[in-house]
Amino acid sequence: MKRLLLIACGVVSLGTAAAATDPAPSDLTAAQIVDRNVAARGGLAAWRSIDTLTMAGQLEAGGKRNSELPFVMRMKRGHKSRLEITFKDQTAVQVYDGKQGWKVRPFLNRNEVEPYTPAEAKAAAAWEELDGPLVDYAKKGTKVELAGTEEVDGKKAYKLKVTLKGGEQRGMWIDAATFLEVKIDGQPRKMDGKMRKVAIFYRDFRPEGAVKVPHTLETFVDGVKESHKMTIQRVAVNEPMQEALFRKPQLMVASAPSR
Numbered sequence: 511m512k513r514l515l516l517i518a519c520g521v522v523s524l525g526t527a528a529a530a531t532d533p534a535p536s537d538l539t540a541a542q543i544v545d546r547n548v549a550a551r552g553g554l555a556a557w558r559s560i561d562t563l564t565m566a567g568q569l570e571a572g573g574k575r576n577s578e579l580p581f582v583m584r585m586k587r588g589h590k591s592r593l594e595i596t597f598k599d600q601t602a603v604q605v606y607d608g609k610q611g612w613k614v615r616p617f618l619n620r621n622e623v624e625p626y627t628p629a630e631a632k633a634a635a636a637w638e639e640l641d642g643p644l645v646d647y648a649k650k651g652t653k654v655e656l657a658g659t660e661e662v663d664g665k666k667a668y669k670l671k672v673t674l675k676g677g678e679q680r681g682m683w684i685d686a687a688t689f690l691e692v693k694i695d696g697q698p699r700k701m702d703g704k705m706r707k708v709a710i711f712y713r714d715f716r717p718e719g720a721v722k723v724p725h726t727l728e729t730f731v732d733g734v735k736e737s738h739k740m741t742i743q744r745v746a747v748n749e750p751m752q753e754a755l756f757r758k759p760q761l762m763v764a765s766a767p768s769r
Contacts, residue, residue: 540656543668544644546689552721557641560721562586562751567725567743569595581740584749585640590756606634607756614759623759633697636678642691643672643682651675662692663711690715690722699731707732718745 538546548554563585568578584592589608594601600616611626611634626634639645643652653673660669660683667683674680680695696708708731712724727740 538656538668540654540670543656543670543684543689544647544654547644547684547691550689550722551642551645554645556720557645560641560747562747562749563640564746564749564751565723565742565744567741569741570739571597578741584751584755586751586756587639589635589637589639591634592755603759605756605759607758612758636674636676643674647672657681659686665692667692688715691724696729701731701734706734719747721747 548557551557564582566580566582569581571577571579579595579597581593581595583594589606591604591606593604596602597617602617603612603614605612606626611631612623613626613630614621614623625631639650643650644654647654652675655671655673657669657671659666661667662683662685666686668686670682670684672680672682681693682691682695683693684690685692691712693709693711696710698705699708700706708729711728711730712726713728714725715722716725723742723745725742727742729738729740
């Protein structure tokens, strides 16, 4: 089971400055694009006030008989996350406590608690906090560069080159009109003996309190015809979460997640 890559986004007005004083879109720097993105997603104050974020919905399983699996993703400051996916009264669990991770995969008849593989641990450590890679990016040790413009889903988008603290690089595309994310590079996957690029598209942004969250995430793997969609049906901001949620799971597989 691969880590679900969820980035929360938010909303507020971009302000009332006169158009004549704003740089033309083609003249924007990477820093200015990030500022507008953060403002469109809710602003620094809104995101800094969020300590936990819960997202629940349905995840396409794929295959010849497509089915939707209920999931719950809980995230907490300190780089902590807990993902639960339910199938036929069994729940797979994937937990990261900020330093190490574990998984239980009953779908594969593997009910024991397994530690993350080195590759999974590296991917988890490289991934960002619940507010995404651009909020407070400098404090996180992230570097952002403008890599030009491209069309995404028929609309102009700024392409940003994002370099995380650990050196991992990924592309990120920001809509030139809304300044919301439309696409981001996912963690490459090894299939048929070779690494394949992964792209995640963000759609259907809706307000959730002071922030705005995409309610559809669609993942494409290079060379694979079918995509996989994640539909977010419930979002909870600052929902209380006990630290036990992010500890090593017990041997018994967790019950179905609440929605």
